[in-house]
Amino acid sequence: MSDELASGYDLVIFDLDGVVYLIDKPIPGAAEAVERLRADGTPVAYATNNASRRAADVAALLTGMGVPAEPDEVLNSAGAAAAVLAQRFPAGSPVLVVGAEALRAEVREVGLTPVATFEDKPVAVVQGYGPEVGWQILAEAALSVRAGATWVATNTDRTLPSPRGPLPGNGSLVAVLRTALDREPDLVVGKPEPGLFTTAASLSNSERPLAVGDRLDTDIQGAVGAGMDSMLVLTGVSGPAELLAAPPERRPTFVSADLSGLFRPADEARLPLRATEAGGWRVDGSTLSGSGDPVTALRLLCGTVWDGVPLEELTADSPEATDLLKKWGL
Structure with a gap:
């Protein structure tokens, strides 16, 4: 039996930003890693906190980069947030959307009505990353939450990776409302909550999944919370200093410079290495x-x-x- 790290798992769950691509450019070796897993018969899934693209759009983006993907392999926080809202509120209920068009589309698809003002009397506010989010919609959201609307955040990533360095993420925008309202969101759907990981494993009937991510505070903490092994790759947000300082709940099983670590012996990546x-x-x-x-x-x-x-x-x-x-x- 192969001693490659990936051979010990029956599913590999990839984060996207900082692992497979940076914004819209593939990370070197990512496409080859996914193709090699598929050739070896190992299923893959993609779990992302980014709520600015729908699953089909993410799959198309990946495929265009040479990374094979199907929409049903992609789980994102936008779809998960919309599903939660559909469980909590009757069909047609108004939901104020702070984020990209993809998040509005997800809300619409589950039978709820996306709105944009406090005067629409939303029963909930759902907040996800969108590059066009500005003061006006944040003000409407603040008024709505203060009036009693349920506040759901797709994720609280403080930053998102880019070729120029970390940029403000949805967590930074959530912090604007947190400061204005002096309270936390009622629910955070994405990582580090374990739901995206457990759903991916369930859909694949996986008994031994491996989560691969670039962030200790979302990807790795989420995997630990889900009871899964994980591998940190150093191609995105979290670096060596952060890993060294990580508390137990944010410590990965493995670390690698990039996705090539999946195909080297597990003992060459396992953490910690207790030796002199x-x-x-x-x-x-x-x-x-x-x-x-x-x-x-x-x-x-x-x-x-x-x-x-x-x-x-x-x-x-x-x-x-x-x-x-x-x-x-x-």
């Missing part, structure tokens, strides 16, 4: 020395820091280690 030396690196107490693959050094330091050595006490004792810690902001 590996792959040319050595850890002596809080001191890193040697040289080699940066991910191996990261795994060694996770073992050290997660076992109690304070992050701020890490030091370097070789030029390569010095450069690495500096690059990580340590």
Whole structure:
């Protein structure tokens, strides 16, 4: 039997932004990774907090990038939020939508009526990411929630990745209403809530799924909450310093520079690596020395820091280690 990491799982659930693509450009190697999984007979699913595209649009976008995808393989927070609202309110009920047209379409498809003003007397406010969201619709939302409308957020990602660096995400827009209303949303649907993960596993009849993401506070925490193994890839938001500082509920099973880690031995990615030396690196107490693959050094330091050595006490004792810690902001 293959010792490839992916061979130990019967479903791989990918996050999208920062894992498969950045905004609208594929991350190198992503298409090849998905095709290789399919060739090996491993089902895939895509679970995203981004509420600005519908499942069919996401599948079309992926396919256009050379990443094979079907609409029923895509689970997003817009569809999940609309489904929750349809369970709570009668057909035709007015729902104020803060977000992109995709979110309005999801609300409409479940039989509810998207509205845009407080005067429409919405029974709920659903808030998802949309690049055109501005003060006016946020004001209508604030008035509606204050009047008693249920406030549902598709997700609370503070940022979203881009080729130019992290940009404000839906969580930043939710924070505007949180500040104005001095309260939290009544419900957050997307990750780190486990629903997208458990639904993906259920649809595939998966008994041993693996979640792959780039964010510790959503992808990895959601997988931990769902009782699933997870792999952090360092192509998006969360970097080495954040991983080292992660509390137990945000610690992945594996870490890899990119999706190629799916096809290497699991023991080359497993966290933490509790050893004094590996792959040319050595850890002596809080001191890193040697040289080699940066991910191996990261795994060694996770073992050290997660076992109690304070992050701020890490030091370097070789030029390569010095450069690495500096690059990580340590």
